[in-house]
Amino acid sequence: MRIDLNSDVGESFGAWKLGDDAALMPAISSANIACGFHGGDPGVMRETVALARAHGVAIGAHPGFPDLAGFGRRDLRCTPQDIEDMVVYQVGALAAFVAAQGGRLQHVKAHGALYNMACADATMAAAIARGTAAVDRSLILFGLPGSALLEAGLELGLPVAAEVFADRAYLTDGTLVPRSRPGSVITDESEVVSRAVRMATERTASTVEGNTIRLEAETLCVHGDTPGAARLARAIRLALERAGVTVQSLRDTKP
């Protein structure tokens, strides 16, 4: 049994710090690095790439909407062409920092509203997949299991990875409970840890309606911008390893 542990990092901007990336890195296997549109700036990108590489963590681009004030969490109705272009731009910029340090991008995970909208919207999903493929056809595209985003990646021949969230509540249709609803984020640490283990070992989760659903899970997201995020990530990793799950980035396992 294997799983990748990913986290959103590099989301500081200028004088503003967000998250404790240095503490988080030892616990994860893949880092989604912000690319300057919703967070991150060129200096933060360079430093975060270096930090990931120092910890042997695989690097992905984390492109978002051009909405610093909203941290990329607000729906923005863009044309598919705009979305494709903003993905090329951001992934290309991050890829340059990675290559400059002798590395190579592993994956692309859209951020915030861009991710959520594209998981449900085939047109947006296709635009993200095209933008990703335009930069590098070997990049692994992340998305919710069964989402339009994964389908769009597969259709273009991209490698894809189904992503689950240990600290987010699920609906029976396999989508996340929206953040605007109470109970959308699970805050009890031991519950998060046990959900993570179950996702990795059984590929299932219990829903807010009380059902059990099957969830494809190749990569598990650990949030990095909450207090105690690094400790929680370490607890999840430890529990996974104790349960016999190998925590490993995808570049080692994807063909």
Place this chain on the structure above:
Amino acid sequence: MRIDLNSDVGESFGAWKLGDDAALMPAISSANIACGFHGGDPGVMRETVALARAHGVAIGAHPGFPDLAGFGRRDLRCTPQDIEDMVVYQVGALAAFVAAQGGRLQHVKAHGALYNMACADATMAAAIARGTAAVDRSLILFGLPGSALLEAGLELGLPVAAEVFADRAYLTDGTLVPRSRPGSVITDESEVVSRAVRMATERTASTVEGNTIRLEAETLCVHGDTPGAARLARAIRLALERAGVTVQSLRDTKP
């Protein structure tokens, strides 16, 4: 006799148009494409790359200060590290669009205040050269003849190209008369054309003090954002060709 004719293009942004790139392209051999910090946006970048490629024009990145409101023309005191990072980011983003269309970047020409400051400041020049080399050591770095920018490129082992401006007045020390001074821009079309020919054939220019100076000239900049820019560019190209000068991008001539 050979010279490259370059122009700043792709400086529209969102709803705002600047210059007539389509009319200009047939006249030039190298295009400096804005990268989103002082002008240009992802869609404009993609379209301008396509336009340049359709005309067989070599493509360069035109990174600037992060100053949309000032169009990158205002001095901004950044650390060398910030400058290096902003060059990597912008050049990397443009390189992705070029590669997505099957092409390859030829050169890097800093924009506006970034160019002017770096031509005179060895520390800034070195930062731009490092950022350029970090992306691709085969990129040709543009700068004023004898400037700190060219020296910094040479020191890092980058190919460099000395750039002259047919429509800008020169001082006897070989620097440009600052835009803030009257007479800094030469507006008489026939004078601009004859200066261009002299620069390409004799490698000299007359200065505002009335002297003649020697100017290394591997690439000649034609401004693209003034009314009549395309017509002037065509007139310069025609006059150069009549004088026996081959107008040709640098990728064909640089080792």
Place this chain on the structure above:
Amino acid sequence: MRIDLNSDVGESFGAWKLGDDAALMPAISSANIACGFHGGDPGVMRETVALARAHGVAIGAHPGFPDLAGFGRRDLRCTPQDIEDMVVYQVGALAAFVAAQGGRLQHVKAHGALYNMACADATMAAAIARGTAAVDRSLILFGLPGSALLEAGLELGLPVAAEVFADRAYLTDGTLVPRSRPGSVITDESEVVSRAVRMATERTASTVEGNTIRLEAETLCVHGDTPGAARLARAIRLALERAGVTVQSLRDTKP
């Protein structure tokens, strides 16, 4: 018979020019001046206020989404509090320029997607009305006749003005044909002029379905950013005056 003629102006930004405000001003009675979020910058705001005052044109704030790259035309899902705050900020900033020149704001017209969304969404409409009232309860709020935006203004006790568009096609429910649909913008100049006269004199318009609808019309919008906009505005004004309609800003007619 009276009507106000309004136009969106001051939408240049930095080095980028948009529209010919100087040519347009003599034809209109109210100017909606961009406030820096979708277009306009502090210098453009000052200059446009001066231009409007020189022509005796009443001044309104034209706040938009913080989306320069999309010119405020893309839907952005903000919280009501965010919308209220962005209205206070932008209207306050413009009011300072107007007061500095000895004038006073007449009205607030939301821009682009903010306007369109708020015309149909009572929660967003209420947020705009609250933001407007927070700055000055005497500001006249513009909106489509019968829209949520006008209702929200009335509910807060703000003066309101029903706005019609001579060059936009209407549906039978009184809403505009979305720009994404063919035929949404009427380009035939004589048709636009005759629709304007009919809107001002009969308060009616014909719809794309072929019906005639009644349209409250206190202010008529003339687009300023299309080629020939100033000429069209003059033609509309002339035709209105010939039809016996007084073109007059609202501050002269609202209690």
Place this chain on the structure above:
Amino acid sequence: MRIDLNSDVGESFGAWKLGDDAALMPAISSANIACGFHGGDPGVMRETVALARAHGVAIGAHPGFPDLAGFGRRDLRCTPQDIEDMVVYQVGALAAFVAAQGGRLQHVKAHGALYNMACADATMAAAIARGTAAVDRSLILFGLPGSALLEAGLELGLPVAAEVFADRAYLTDGTLVPRSRPGSVITDESEVVSRAVRMATERTASTVEGNTIRLEAETLCVHGDTPGAARLARAIRLALERAGVTVQSLRDTKP
């Protein structure tokens, strides 16, 4: 004996938090609230105004360069007109939030590089003073004692306030040791406290060269964005009060 205690607050932006304004407010008498160009956003501005008012703290605008990525700390060479306009815009925007809550602005303190440049540059200082006066001629302009900024305010007939920094090292000419030099910021808490008391009671400070200089001090700046800032501010206030100094905003003491 009296002095005003001021601090820079409201410098969070979107998802990014900076400083602990709620803990700081009880200790200070005047708050310099960021206006969105270097930090702060409309929501942060509204909340910070409310927080200041809840603590009876006088409110000032803290306009900066349009440089989010550099937090307004990088020199940006703008024209005087640009500077005047950016001051009007930012002060006007903040004034709207203050007025919406029933209050009134007390002062204007330029931020970061804008402040430092204007203290030494009469042309920039005059531009800031004109922008301030354009919004409200009763606003108190802050600046270093003897600086061009104070002189420019006086020349325009604005009330001014000489500002000192308890935690910054001084040169014998009365200017601050630049942040780029070691020892520019005094970190020993008891030394900062005793310098503050001496500034308020004797109007003197010792310099890095070992001299004692006279420093006009009507308002004393306490930094709010460093760890322990609130505790230090409380310690300074307590020590001042024990030394018989009344800590009081300027609106109570300025004619």
